[in-house]
Amino acid sequence: MSTADVLDRLLPDTPVRDEPARRWLAAHGWPSNHEEAWRYAPLDAIAGVSRARDDDADGAADLLPFELERLAATHPAWASGAVRLVLVDGRPIIDWSSTPDALAAAGLVVLAGVAPEPFRADERANGFDALNLLTTPGVTTVEVTEAEQPHALHLVHLATTQHVTSPSRTRLVVGPDVVLSVSETFQSVTGAGLTNPVTSLRVGAGARVEHVRVVSVGRGRAHVGSTAIVAREGARIRSGALQLGPGPVRHSIAADLIGDGASVELRGLSLPGGGGHHDTDVSVRHLASAGTSRQQFVGVVPDRGRVSFGGHVLVAAGTTRTDADQQSRNLLLGPTARADARPWLEICSDDVRCTHGAAVGRLDDDALFYLRTRGIGVREARAMLLRAFVATVLDELAEPGATADWLTIRATDAIDELLRSPTTRPDQGAATR
Amino acid sequence: MMLRIRDLSVEVAGSTVLDGLDLDVDAGEVHAVMGPNGAGKSTLAHVLAGRDGYRATGSVTLDGHDLLSMTPEDRAIAGLFLAFQYPVSLPGVGNMHFLHSARNAQRRARGEAEIDAGDFLRDAREAMERLDLDPGLLGRSVNDGFSGGEKKRNEILQLALLQPRLAILDEPDSGVDVDALRAVAASIDALRDRDRAFLVITHYPRLLDLIVPDQVHILAGGRIVHRAGPELAAAVESEGYARFLPDGFVADGVHDRVGAQVP
Numbered sequence: 001m002s003t004a005d006v007l008d009r010l011l012p013d014t015p016v017r018d019e020p021a022r023r024w025l026a027a028h029g030w031p032s033n034h035e036e037a038w039r040y041a042p043l044d045a046i047a048g049v050s051r052a053r054d055d056d057a058d059g060a061a062d063l064l065p066f067e068l069e070r071l072a073a074t075h076p077a078w079a080s081g082a083v084r085l086v087l088v089d090g091r092p093i094i095d096w097s098s099t100p101d102a103l104a105a106a107g108l109v110v111l112a113g114v115a116p117e118p119f120r121a122d123e124r125a126n127g128f129d130a131l132n133l134l135t136t137p138g139v140t141t142v143e144v145t146e147a148e149q150p151h152a153l154h155l156v157h158l159a160t161t162q163h164v165t166s167p168s169r170t171r172l173v174v175g176p177d178v179v180l181s182v183s184e185t186f187q188s189v190t191g192a193g194l195t196n197p198v199t200s201l202r203v204g205a206g207a208r209v210e211h212v213r214v215v216s217v218g219r220g221r222a223h224v225g226s227t228a229i230v231a232r233e234g235a236r237i238r239s240g241a242l243q244l245g246p247g248p249v250r251h252s253i254a255a256d257l258i259g260d261g262a263s264v265e266l267r268g269l270s271l272p273g274g275g276g277h278h279d280t281d282v283s284v285r286h287l288a289s290a291g292t293s294r295q296q297f298v299g300v301v302p303d304r305g306r307v308s309f310g311g312h313v314l315v316a317a318g319t320t321r322t323d324a325d326q327q328s329r330n331l332l333l334g335p336t337a338r339a340d341a342r343p344w345l346e347i348c349s350d351d352v353r354c355t356h357g358a359a360v361g362r363l364d365d366d367a368l369f370y371l372r373t374r375g376i377g378v379r380e381a382r383a384m385l386l387r388a389f390v391a392t393v394l395d396e397l398a399e400p401g402a403t404a405d406w407l408t409i410r411a412t413d414a415i416d417e418l419l420r421s422p423t424t425r426p427d428q429g430a431a432t433r
Numbered sequence: 434m435m436l437r438i439r440d441l442s443v444e445v446a447g448s449t450v451l452d453g454l455d456l457d458v459d460a461g462e463v464h465a466v467m468g469p470n471g472a473g474k475s476t477l478a479h480v481l482a483g484r485d486g487y488r489a490t491g492s493v494t495l496d497g498h499d500l501l502s503m504t505p506e507d508r509a510i511a512g513l514f515l516a517f518q519y520p521v522s523l524p525g526v527g528n529m530h531f532l533h534s535a536r537n538a539q540r541r542a543r544g545e546a547e548i549d550a551g552d553f554l555r556d557a558r559e560a561m562e563r564l565d566l567d568p569g570l571l572g573r574s575v576n577d578g579f580s581g582g583e584k585k586r587n588e589i590l591q592l593a594l595l596q597p598r599l600a601i602l603d604e605p606d607s608g609v610d611v612d613a614l615r616a617v618a619a620s621i622d623a624l625r626d627r628d629r630a631f632l633v634i635t636h637y638p639r640l641l642d643l644i645v646p647d648q649v650h651i652l653a654g655g656r657i658v659h660r661a662g663p664e665l666a667a668a669v670e671s672e673g674y675a676r677f678l679p680d681g682f683v684a685d686g687v688h689d690r691v692g693a694q695v696p
Binding site for chain 2: 364365366367369370371372373374375376377378380381384385387388389390391392
């Protein structure tokens, strides 16, 4: 794919602060589907969206307060009074965030506009990360060191700009034995454009982090985001991603277990709208012993939609007692719904327990028939089974609480929309003859 | 006549399972359909309930409505209920939500007012007490992790709450211990009513000591080959099926057309 024209549009005419990233991007461009980690990524759709012009975008800044008001009405950060940080195109907006005093009282040290670390041309390097480095207004770092009480933070990422990326870059530094719950939501105010955030979680020894990531991408917008996790000795991280909407979505997760006894649980639920394609790529590296990793990624795919998953597990030589599991499950709701799964286990040690599985299915005919024999119409029966399927996944995605309730509402709304869409209309009840 | 089946023939994947079956059930009656394994008993239950995958010809009416042209949900609304031999587990679908949805779906379709959750819960608890069912099962997913006996009693609970005109019980004794079977039989007995009929499908004659039928039919080769009063169950118990099958009938070759006349 030729990306030069897209990059010309996406890259601003500002002085380049990361010359290696610029050079790397010029040489490699965007990833292609020939690369293992990008095999299923909706790159053409992402490029198409990034080229598009949004004639309404000039008014985006004016719409922002309304969008925020809408969000405030339902988002748990406002409802529960928990501390929040609102970033617009990667720039923290103090007026809409919790006050500096409230953030400090919550034990969070926030620094904005920090210079990013230099670009690293390693095997995980890619054009979207380079693009983020070149366009971000700076890194927002949140440090949490106090281990006496649990902490909670909501990061609200809003995208407004047209033709350039919405490149938030967030770094969470979690000290030893800290307990932190953090949610991230990504929403856009205008239709067109590319949201390409990068979040990193550095989790200290013995710390416990619960991370929830909600991405909602409307038609005409694209999301290419990444989450990088580094887990030190005995750290426990649970990260759940909910992806909604018809826009193309790519989420890369890279988790390194660098201390003994670390544990990383990664989960995701994708509910693309009709014609949408959500792609998740996970790379877990067991670089220390006695580590545990779990991957559970689920898609509910309407007709013409697609959900893909690639999961890489590396168990490094010299490590022992690794326990890794990877599961992908997809529910197809129509004849042209599509799901792909690509497990990739790279095991360089003998002392491991590594399992993986992939399943693709449809709504169970026996279950549908059972409900219908009780007088429940076929549409309602399908809705009940879909909601039930999603509920069992959501139960695992987040700890019970305001955030979990909110996820359920968002997912249920998405399911309702999906059921209303003409492309997922179920077959009318077939009689026996 | 409440249920009237005439010349019902059913093919599954090209082979004939039911072959010209006639059966009448009147309001207030309990009929038992017995027969050796493979006789087509469960097929009869599923065809009446509207399962996909069968090619059915002939006529079946319930209170004069043409059953075969209706969807499964419309049959339920017309008053048909099937208690499954193997009730389906529905992980994530709450039992209470399921029962309440079913009751209200039927009420809506009949133009009746919906019943609110509080009233419904009270009805459900009462019915569960009669069935000796743990009220905790209301808070669980439908049939998910239920024991064999709990699943069967959950079917009878649905029967009690939906109050159908015709209840088909497909092998209500399978996978159930004696105590659970007595509870099931007692509940069914309590639901006997002059406006309601039962069609009990079983291959186990002793069940009919507990649920005493008005009439017993023997199904073999895809049709009713013998019918008599409740004493027929005892005769099958002591003598087996062979005596009631037409000459030349091969018990496990049930798909041959035997041409026997019903006495």
